Amino acid sequence: MNIVLTLRILGALLLFLSAALLLPIPFALYYNDGSTSSFLFAAGITFVVGFLLFKGCRSQRELSLRDGFAIVSFSWLFYALFGALPFYLSGAIPSFIDASFETLSGFTTTGATILTVVENLPQSLLLWRALTHWLGGMGIIVMSLAILPMLGVGGMQLFKAEVPGPTADRLKPRIQDTAKLLWGVYVFLTAVEVVLLMLGKMSFFESLCHAFATLATGGFSSRNASVGAYNSAYIDGVITLFMFLAGVNFFLHYQALRGRLTEFWKNEEFRIYLGITVGSILLLMVMNQGSVYNSLLENLRFSSFQAVSILTTTGFGTADYEQWPVLSQYLLVAMMFIGGCAGSTAGGMKVARILLLFKHAHVQLFRLIHPRAVRLVKLGNRPVNREVMQSILGFFALYMGIFVIASFLMAAAGMDLVSAGAAVIATLGNIGPGLGSVGPTDHYGHIAPFGKGVLMFCMLLGRLELFTVLVLFFPTFWRK
Amino acid sequence: MNIVLTLRILGALLLFLSAALLLPIPFALYYNDGSTSSFLFAAGITFVVGFLLFKGCRSQRELSLRDGFAIVSFSWLFYALFGALPFYLSGAIPSFIDASFETLSGFTTTGATILTVVENLPQSLLLWRALTHWLGGMGIIVMSLAILPMLGVGGMQLFKAEVPGPTADRLKPRIQDTAKLLWGVYVFLTAVEVVLLMLGKMSFFESLCHAFATLATGGFSSRNASVGAYNSAYIDGVITLFMFLAGVNFFLHYQALRGRLTEFWKNEEFRIYLGITVGSILLLMVMNQGSVYNSLLENLRFSSFQAVSILTTTGFGTADYEQWPVLSQYLLVAMMFIGGCAGSTAGGMKVARILLLFKHAHVQLFRLIHPRAVRLVKLGNRPVNREVMQSILGFFALYMGIFVIASFLMAAAGMDLVSAGAAVIATLGNIGPGLGSVGPTDHYGHIAPFGKGVLMFCMLLGRLELFTVLVLFFPTFWRK
Numbered sequence: 001m002n003i004v005l006t007l008r009i010l011g012a013l014l015l016f017l018s019a020a021l022l023l024p025i026p027f028a029l030y031y032n033d034g035s036t037s038s039f040l041f042a043a044g045i046t047f048v049v050g051f052l053l054f055k056g057c058r059s060q061r062e063l064s065l066r067d068g069f070a071i072v073s074f075s076w077l078f079y080a081l082f083g084a085l086p087f088y089l090s091g092a093i094p095s096f097i098d099a100s101f102e103t104l105s106g107f108t109t110t111g112a113t114i115l116t117v118v119e120n121l122p123q124s125l126l127l128w129r130a131l132t133h134w135l136g137g138m139g140i141i142v143m144s145l146a147i148l149p150m151l152g153v154g155g156m157q158l159f160k161a162e163v164p165g166p167t168a169d170r171l172k173p174r175i176q177d178t179a180k181l182l183w184g185v186y187v188f189l190t191a192v193e194v195v196l197l198m199l200g201k202m203s204f205f206e207s208l209c210h211a212f213a214t215l216a217t218g219g220f221s222s223r224n225a226s227v228g229a230y231n232s233a234y235i236d237g238v239i240t241l242f243m244f245l246a247g248v249n250f251f252l253h254y255q256a257l258r259g260r261l262t263e264f265w266k267n268e269e270f271r272i273y274l275g276i277t278v279g280s281i282l283l284l285m286v287m288n289q290g291s292v293y294n295s296l297l298e299n300l301r302f303s304s305f306q307a308v309s310i311l312t313t314t315g316f317g318t319a320d321y322e323q324w325p326v327l328s329q330y331l332l333v334a335m336m337f338i339g340g341c342a343g344s345t346a347g348g349m350k351v352a353r354i355l356l357l358f359k360h361a362h363v364q365l366f367r368l369i370h371p372r373a374v375r376l377v378k379l380g381n382r383p384v385n386r387e388v389m390q391s392i393l394g395f396f397a398l399y400m401g402i403f404v405i406a407s408f409l410m411a412a413a414g415m416d417l418v419s420a421g422a423a424v425i426a427t428l429g430n431i432g433p434g435l436g437s438v439g440p441t442d443h444y445g446h447i448a449p450f451g452k453g454v455l456m457f458c459m460l461l462g463r464l465e466l467f468t469v470l471v472l473f474f475p476t477f478w479r480k
Numbered sequence: 481m482n483i484v485l486t487l488r489i490l491g492a493l494l495l496f497l498s499a500a501l502l503l504p505i506p507f508a509l510y511y512n513d514g515s516t517s518s519f520l521f522a523a524g525i526t527f528v529v530g531f532l533l534f535k536g537c538r539s540q541r542e543l544s545l546r547d548g549f550a551i552v553s554f555s556w557l558f559y560a561l562f563g564a565l566p567f568y569l570s571g572a573i574p575s576f577i578d579a580s581f582e583t584l585s586g587f588t589t590t591g592a593t594i595l596t597v598v599e600n601l602p603q604s605l606l607l608w609r610a611l612t613h614w615l616g617g618m619g620i621i622v623m624s625l626a627i628l629p630m631l632g633v634g635g636m637q638l639f640k641a642e643v644p645g646p647t648a649d650r651l652k653p654r655i656q657d658t659a660k661l662l663w664g665v666y667v668f669l670t671a672v673e674v675v676l677l678m679l680g681k682m683s684f685f686e687s688l689c690h691a692f693a694t695l696a697t698g699g700f701s702s703r704n705a706s707v708g709a710y711n712s713a714y715i716d717g718v719i720t721l722f723m724f725l726a727g728v729n730f731f732l733h734y735q736a737l738r739g740r741l742t743e744f745w746k747n748e749e750f751r752i753y754l755g756i757t758v759g760s761i762l763l764l765m766v767m768n769q770g771s772v773y774n775s776l777l778e779n780l781r782f783s784s785f786q787a788v789s790i791l792t793t794t795g796f797g798t799a800d801y802e803q804w805p806v807l808s809q810y811l812l813v814a815m816m817f818i819g820g821c822a823g824s825t826a827g828g829m830k831v832a833r834i835l836l837l838f839k840h841a842h843v844q845l846f847r848l849i850h851p852r853a854v855r856l857v858k859l860g861n862r863p864v865n866r867e868v869m870q871s872i873l874g875f876f877a878l879y880m881g882i883f884v885i886a887s888f889l890m891a892a893a894g895m896d897l898v899s900a901g902a903a904v905i906a907t908l909g910n911i912g913p914g915l916g917s918v919g920p921t922d923h924y925g926h927i928a929p930f931g932k933g934v935l936m937f938c939m940l941l942g943r944l945e946l947f948t949v950l951v952l953f954f955p956t957f958w959r960k
Contacts, residue, residue: 357877364874393873394844
């Protein structure tokens, strides 16, 4: 471990955060909502700590892969703590635990809120909430397409962005190039959504908030009733489309913007993602038709919004799905485990992993019938490396194990069984709303501090593909 | 496929079943319960069908491994259909679906009943119910220690009985020898339990029924209130002990009876099984103390009974655990997924598989920190073959996939979410009682025929380690 250099990089990342903390200030001034000083203070504190770490920690030694794990995990944690300052300093969220829960939920693009009435928050804080999503989403795209594959985490090697660029041994320029290209796509899609929402008569401010939360598959809304507050089929449609796009590997978007539209169809994960989306919308419509919605168009509007919102782990709502038939609810919960595509901002286990699990099981059965035949698990047309497959299988086992243990802890924190399990998958999968006491019309504020801590850990674990965080708990990780 | 020879062997197995169907007749005559003719008819029909298949189907060709899958799967199915005849013919269970549900639940040692009041059944039919457990248990021991490993199913190769015996290429004598040795142990333990229960003032008839259901980890009781009906700490203790023993690899019992008692401790799966048992009893006691039980001894008695009953997938009850704290219930549900040791009569995923999943995940994390280190997954001191490990990982993915899909189907059959999931794991894990509408004080009679069909399929899948049944659904399985 090169702790000194790790701290230096964390310091640099805090400097970046301190700049980001200045962004809501124009809104604070424009709306005169009284939060300007909170943002200034927060940016100041973050700057000073960042500056001291950056300047104070110098090392001649190079970064090792092991440092990468520490940097990734702690950067998310640091962002949650320092990013919580505006909420806390302004008094909008008086408990620091709550404020950091909300912020981590933002940066991990989870969207689980502790707020009882969202509209009570000053506008600039609402924007900061949405901005934590958007910045978190940026971080995730680069992390999942460039950094995690390099660290060998959970089979992510499969999905790395094959961006043309300098092939020098140094990793930095390569990651920077990848980042620039993909962020360009991200910014472009965000801008398009803002324009489209404004065409639907949403204010610029609210369009910005919702576009940030959509592209990051976050789910924080500037309204307590979420997207349902606008009661507009057009807005629902735009957001459904952009949630779907946000759940796609951003490298495919990059290719598409370069004119290679067929790349979408050539990508097996995308095909399956599209299939799951369409299939689950149809299933939900069958179950909701007559029982919840009488008009087919109305059914399509609400069912497709909710299906895409849950599958992409965004968590926006236009309907209280706890009023839907039990089967519809069950389907939504099952979809929470799946999530979107690898290399998108979506959470969950990711479509590709689920697909490869099925293929692995299929190959196992095939081998029993044809013991002498050689059949490999493939993704697209390329055989999946055995190590990568083992990593994905390990990921699945860990995911389930964490789900079981964390649900037990949440039940120990006083939640009923359904709410406990739903809260865990809603945070581990970075979705937001769950069922029961954390359903779409509820919030996470009532949970005991211990429970909030468990759920924050789940958000971080899910966002960083489990492995990245868990290795830090190995004693040998910290040894020389 | 050698369908002719497969049918011949199924015929031979039916001849054996027809003999078994005569066993309850002395009880029918002694209690004069009016079921004698039903058993005679059932045995007659089974004999005729078995005889026709056995004599009519002759083949010069040898059995292939592929035939093994068909024989194993269909033998269980045939036993459920023909074994249901006494219930159906006597009119005790008027619906044939219900009768075959009860019988398959018996032979797979699940113990899920459709009966509202167990005591309404004539004694001879109660004995037949217990006997289906006991015979099923016999089948499972040999199947899991000799037949399935040979077929390469789900990593069961790890746990095969290494019984000294003829090493000829032909499999039959080897399996027969293994069977004789292990059945000797099985009969011996059953006899000891009968004697011990009778010492607790249980009648010979009821002792027999309960010993059959215990050793098979089945769970059918001759009383509606299950073992709780006797309200005896001594009987609870005896049954707890024998349930625990029934959840152990029977090869270890065989070694122990030959004087090699240390084999227990040398076996890693046994150590973990013991650890899980003790750990879960302690956890249950902590959660139940004060809230359900005030006396520590009473707490120990009921908590340990329920822990062992669920972990070994027996499903006997002395307490209505739905009255226990939510956390206790959650723990019991989690234990349902684990089950007992491989090579025992217990169901579930098996302790060894869960242990190996954890070890696999651990190795995956270890590799991230030490990319150049070579670390293999081991069981005991022996490294686990890569193919076997992949098979176990495939098993886990399939188990979870089946759980999700079957729960969805049960919800579609009209059950609430908790009951649907509990019914699936209670049958897939061959346990019996679940939660909600299939809780410890309820039964499975109220479920729609479609749902009963799904659960029967789950019982069969769980009992035959998934793979054995699923390969039959591959079109290539049936091709030459």
